[in-house]
Amino acid sequence: MKIAILGGTGSIGEGFALRWATKHDILLCSRSADRAAISAEEYTGMVLSKGLACCGITGCTNEAGIRDADVIVLSVPYEGVVPLLERLGPYFKDQIVISLVVPMKKNKFFEYTPPEQGSAALEIRDILPKSVKVVSAYHNISAKKLANLDLVLDYDVVICGDDGDAKKIVMELTEEIKNLRPLDGGDLGCSYMIESLTPFLINLAIRNRLSDLGVKFT
Template identity: 40%
Template sequence: MIKSTDAGGSAVQVGAQSVYSQCITNHPRIIAVLGGTGNEGQGLALRFAAAGHRVIIGSRDAEKARTAAQQLNGRLERSLLEGSDNQAAVKAADVIILTVPYSVQRTTVEQVSAALGGKILIDATVPLKPPKVSRVQLPEAGSAVAAIQRMLGESVRVVSAFQNVSAHHLQDLDHAVDCDVLVCGDDVNAREVVVGLCGDIGMRGLHAGPIDNSAAAEALTSILISINSRYKSAGAGIRITNLPD
């Protein structure tokens, strides 16, 4: 059973048939999920709220964000999430997760860049270009996430993660998300924070090198989409084998 706490410390139980027990984090953070009204963003928001983090759903439309937060709170049966416009969400948070489509990735970051200084930005962007989403289409510069790090400079610690995690599985709180997460970034300490956050929601985060390596994770998403189509899967993931315990 997934358990969380509200502000008063009361336990929250999510999903009577859950297949694993998720521990409450010992390091609660304020996490803003930009694009939190989409499927991936909502899935991550649910998981992090259930793990004891304070979660703010961000959107260009504050009312849309508040509505999404209310709906997710209904699923959790507690008021654990809140919604606001992107700028307010970023200002209040110490960790920001970007889950917007590639087409608006850069403009979204530009709009909140003034509030990002000194914070960790987890970018889950995948450069998908419909309708051929099962074909790898990386930008000329290589990595969509690395381009954001170059744009923001060293004052913002950009980390790439969650590109290969199924939104379908994230939103199914009765089941563990059985996959690894490739975590790329130039700041090792920021990567370690994100690896810890992965563990908070039942996944294994792995240090996967500098931010330019994000190109590999971004490309893998199109491969997973192709595999899902071929094998009629709801959401294939990745697992790195032969690592020491």
């Protein structure tokens, strides 16, 4: 499967590239193809140094990545996602788009600030062509832990989406990351609940002197 990672050169994008490169072709996307190529080489080295197989991590522009991918991971900050997707709209066809986007603002603590649609996932769905299948997932996975290939991630991933087949593919991708358990969180309208967990978890971490919190439902 070809997986494009928008925001692939930073933060959580790195972790997905490293984790999925053993089974999938990763298109690491950035505004700058050069910057993407540098990160792609670096990530490839990290995977190979662990003695793991690497199907290939290729750096490319956002446009090329979106055009060629089956699955597009949207690991970019909420600020700027609307103009970015409006600009890149013509390159989308019927791919699966996984939104990790969380609209939030920081005062002393973090606050969930959904757009009028109710969640970032619904807003993103409204921007993209109707043939694109938006799935909401991975908001509450620590970027640091995901990028550490020595760590087993004993967490739950709640997945929301309107397209059953797309949701199933994202569930399978989740199971490929050791010990992550995918859970069906309902349709895309339920995404506000998993998005709003992110500022909640960050606040919990700050208040209780913890860090990189994930969540497990048992």
